[in-house]
Amino acid sequence: MPHQPMNPVVAEVTERIAARSASARQAYLRRVEAAARAAADRPTRAGLGCSNLAHGFAACAGPDRDAVKAVSVPGVAIVSAYNDMLSAHQPFQDYPAWIKAAVRAHGGVAQFAGGVPAMCDGITQGRAGMELSLFSREVIAMATGIALAHDMFDATLLLGVCDKIVPGLLIGALAFGHLPAILVPAGPMASGLPNALKAKVRQAFAEGQASREDLLAAESASYHSPGTCTFYGTANSNQLVVEVMGLHLPGASFVPPGTPLRKALTEAAARRAVEITALGPEYTPISAVVDEKSVVNGVIALLATGGSTNHTLHLVAIAAAAGIQLTWDDFADLSAVVPLMARVYPNGTADINHFAAAGGVQFLVGELLDAGLLHGDVSTVAGPGLDRYRQEPVLDGGTELVWRDGVRASGDLDVLRPVAEPFAADGGLRMLAGNLGRAVIKVSAVAPEHRVVQAPAAVFTSQEAVDAAFQAGELDRDVVIVLRQQGPRANGMPELHALTPAMSAIMSRGHQVALVTDGRMSGASGKIPAAIHCTPEAAAGGPIALVHSGDLIRVDATTGRLDLLVDADVLAARTPTDAPADDLSWTGTGRELFAALRRSVGPADHGASVFGPASAPSAEDFEFSA
Missing domain, CATH: 3.50.30.80 (IlvD/EDD C-terminal domain-like)
Known part of the structure; x- marks a missing residue:
C-alpha cells in the first residue's frame, strides 16, 4: 500500500518545532561537528597520550588488549543499568560477554565503560525513595557522560529498560552526539496473573476486603520472573517509543529474555555499532538519529498506543538534549489527529506480550506510515528510512538472524487495530x-x-x-x-x-x-x-x-x-x-x-x-x- 501524503497537522507541528528550535539545534550540531572533527578518521583513543592510553588497556587481556593498544579498530563502549535486584535489568548480566565477543568477531573492541543506577518505581512506590526517582534520570545522564568522557570510544551500546533509565541514558549519550548509540533492551517477562485480576485484589485490599497475604500472592503472580513488567507503563512505553525513533534494531523491543532470538539481537546490535562508527561508510551518530522528525515520531507512537504520561516530561527533556524545543502544545495538537490503535493495560486488559503477538511495533509502524502519520525519511541505527521497522526479526533455521515483513493485519482487534478502525479517533x-x-x-x-x-x-x-x-x-x-x-x-x-x-x-x-x-x-x-x-x-x-x-x-x-x-x-x-x-x-x-x-x-x-x-x-x- 502506498503512503498517503504526510498529515498536514503532523507536518505543521514538525515545521514549527524546527523553526522554534533553529538556534538551539544549530548550536548543538556545531558542538557535535567540532567533536567529530577532533576524532578525525581514526579511532578516538588514537588521540590519547601514551600514559592515558596505557591506563585504558591496563585491565585488558588477550586480543582485546592488543586491539585497544594498537588503536586500529573501532572501540565500543558498553554502558549498562544491570543489577540483579530488578527483574527488567537482571538479564543484562550476560550481555557484556556476548557483546565483546560479537564486536571482536566483527573487527572492533568493546569495553564495559560504566554502570548507571536503576531505580524501580514499583519498589519505591509510596516510599520516601520515590522522591529520588525523577532525579535519578539526571544522575543516569551524568553517569553516562562520565563513562563516555574517557575519549576511548567510537560508538556506544546503552543497556537499559525502565522509567528514568532510558531517558537518562539518551540524554547522556546526546551530550556525545558525534558518537553512534544503540539502545539494547532486555525484553518483557512472560505473562502472569492478568492485570485486571491484580487490580481487583489491590482495590479489595484498599477497602479492607483482602489480606496482605492475598495482595502479596497476587503481586508475585503478576511480577514473577526476569524481564520487564508486562503492563504498559513507562518501561514498555520507553521501548516502543525509542524503537519508532530508530534507536533500537527493528523488532528488538518485546522479545523475551532468555531466548535465542534475544541473544541474537544483542549480538546484532554489537555488530551494528561497529558498522556505523565514523571509521566506516555508514557513519550514523546519535545526533543524526534524534532530530525534529524522529522526536515527532516518538510522540506519535506514544499517542497511538496510549503510553505513559511520563513521556510528556521525558521526551521534552530528551529533545532539549539534542537542541530541540518540544512543548506540551505539540503533544496536544498531535493527539488530536493520531488515532488510538492499542488497548494494553491499564488502557485495556491485554499485556505487552499480547500486543506483540497481535502485530506489535511492526504493524503499528506500517499502519502509521501508510496513513501519513509518521515521518519515513529519517535516519535510524539500522539504516536510512523507517520502512525497515515494518520488519520483524526471526531466526532462520533456528540459527541465522534475518528480518522479514511483519504482519499486515492485526492478530487481535481487541488489542491492536488499524488506523481505519481505531479504538478512538484521537490519542487520548x-x-x-x-x-x-x-x-x-x-x-x-x-x-x-x-x-x-x-x-x-x-x-x-x-x-x-x-x-x-x-x-x-x-x-x-x-x-x-x-x-x-x-x-x-x-x-x-x-x-x-x-x-x-x-x-x-x-x-x-x-x-x-x-x-x-x-x-x-x-x-x-x-x-x-x-x-x-x-x-x-x-x-x-x-x-x-x-x-x-x-x-x-x-x-x-x-x-x-x-x-x-x-x-x-x-x-x-x-x-x-x-x-x-x-x-x-x-x-x-x-x-x-x-x-x-x-x-x-x-x-x-x-x-x-x-x-x-x-x-x-x-x-x-x-x-x-x-
Whole structure:
C-alpha cells in the first residue's frame, strides 16, 4: 500500500518545532561537528597520550588488549543499568560477554565503560525513595557522560529498560552526539496473573476486603520472573517509543529474555555499532538519529498506543538534549489527529506480550506510515528510512538472524487495530489549562461519563493523608482530590500510584472523583481522571497552592479546562497555607544528597530537568476567573 501524503497537522507541528528550535539545534550540531572533527578518521583513543592510553588497556587481556593498544579498530563502549535486584535489568548480566565477543568477531573492541543506577518505581512506590526517582534520570545522564568522557570510544551500546533509565541514558549519550548509540533492551517477562485480576485484589485490599497475604500472592503472580513488567507503563512505553525513533534494531523491543532470538539481537546490535562508527561508510551518530522528525515520531507512537504520561516530561527533556524545543502544545495538537490503535493495560486488559503477538511495533509502524502519520525519511541505527521497522526479526533455521515483513493485519482487534478502525479517533492525551495553571490528562482509559468532574476539593500534601481520609470515610462522596507539594521543586515529583486503589473504590461506589496534582501518575493512571504535572507547582507559587478544601473545582477533559470556581477577589486575598519541605527536613533515604537538584530543577512543562531552564512561570502569569 502506498503512503498517503504526510498529515498536514503532523507536518505543521514538525515545521514549527524546527523553526522554534533553529538556534538551539544549530548550536548543538556545531558542538557535535567540532567533536567529530577532533576524532578525525581514526579511532578516538588514537588521540590519547601514551600514559592515558596505557591506563585504558591496563585491565585488558588477550586480543582485546592488543586491539585497544594498537588503536586500529573501532572501540565500543558498553554502558549498562544491570543489577540483579530488578527483574527488567537482571538479564543484562550476560550481555557484556556476548557483546565483546560479537564486536571482536566483527573487527572492533568493546569495553564495559560504566554502570548507571536503576531505580524501580514499583519498589519505591509510596516510599520516601520515590522522591529520588525523577532525579535519578539526571544522575543516569551524568553517569553516562562520565563513562563516555574517557575519549576511548567510537560508538556506544546503552543497556537499559525502565522509567528514568532510558531517558537518562539518551540524554547522556546526546551530550556525545558525534558518537553512534544503540539502545539494547532486555525484553518483557512472560505473562502472569492478568492485570485486571491484580487490580481487583489491590482495590479489595484498599477497602479492607483482602489480606496482605492475598495482595502479596497476587503481586508475585503478576511480577514473577526476569524481564520487564508486562503492563504498559513507562518501561514498555520507553521501548516502543525509542524503537519508532530508530534507536533500537527493528523488532528488538518485546522479545523475551532468555531466548535465542534475544541473544541474537544483542549480538546484532554489537555488530551494528561497529558498522556505523565514523571509521566506516555508514557513519550514523546519535545526533543524526534524534532530530525534529524522529522526536515527532516518538510522540506519535506514544499517542497511538496510549503510553505513559511520563513521556510528556521525558521526551521534552530528551529533545532539549539534542537542541530541540518540544512543548506540551505539540503533544496536544498531535493527539488530536493520531488515532488510538492499542488497548494494553491499564488502557485495556491485554499485556505487552499480547500486543506483540497481535502485530506489535511492526504493524503499528506500517499502519502509521501508510496513513501519513509518521515521518519515513529519517535516519535510524539500522539504516536510512523507517520502512525497515515494518520488519520483524526471526531466526532462520533456528540459527541465522534475518528480518522479514511483519504482519499486515492485526492478530487481535481487541488489542491492536488499524488506523481505519481505531479504538478512538484521537490519542487520548490532552492538555488542560485554566486558572489553576496547566496540566496533562490521559483519557484513553477514562470512560466518557467520567471525563468531566465538578466537585468540592479535598486538599492534601501527602499520600498518607489521602489514605487516612479515605479509611476514615471522609472521601465517600463526589470529590476532587488535590494533592499538592508533589512537584519537582517540592519533593522531586514522585509518582502517586498508591492513590489508585482508593480512588477506584470511590468511583465504584458511584461517586465522581478526580485527582489534581503537581506530582506524577505515569502510565498507570487508568480509569481515574487525573490532572497531573500541574504547573506552576505549589512550591513555585502556582495557583494550586491557593486551593482550600471545599472549593469547587472543574476538571473538563472534553474542553481542556482546569478551573478553580472561586471569585477572583477571594483568591487575590489568599496566601499559600502550606510549604514544601526545606533542606533540613527533606532528609532520609538519601534525599539530602539530592537537595541541590531539587533547588535547580525546571518546571514540568520544560521536562522537569536540571539541565534546562529552571525558571517556572509565577502565579501572576495566570488570570484567576470563576
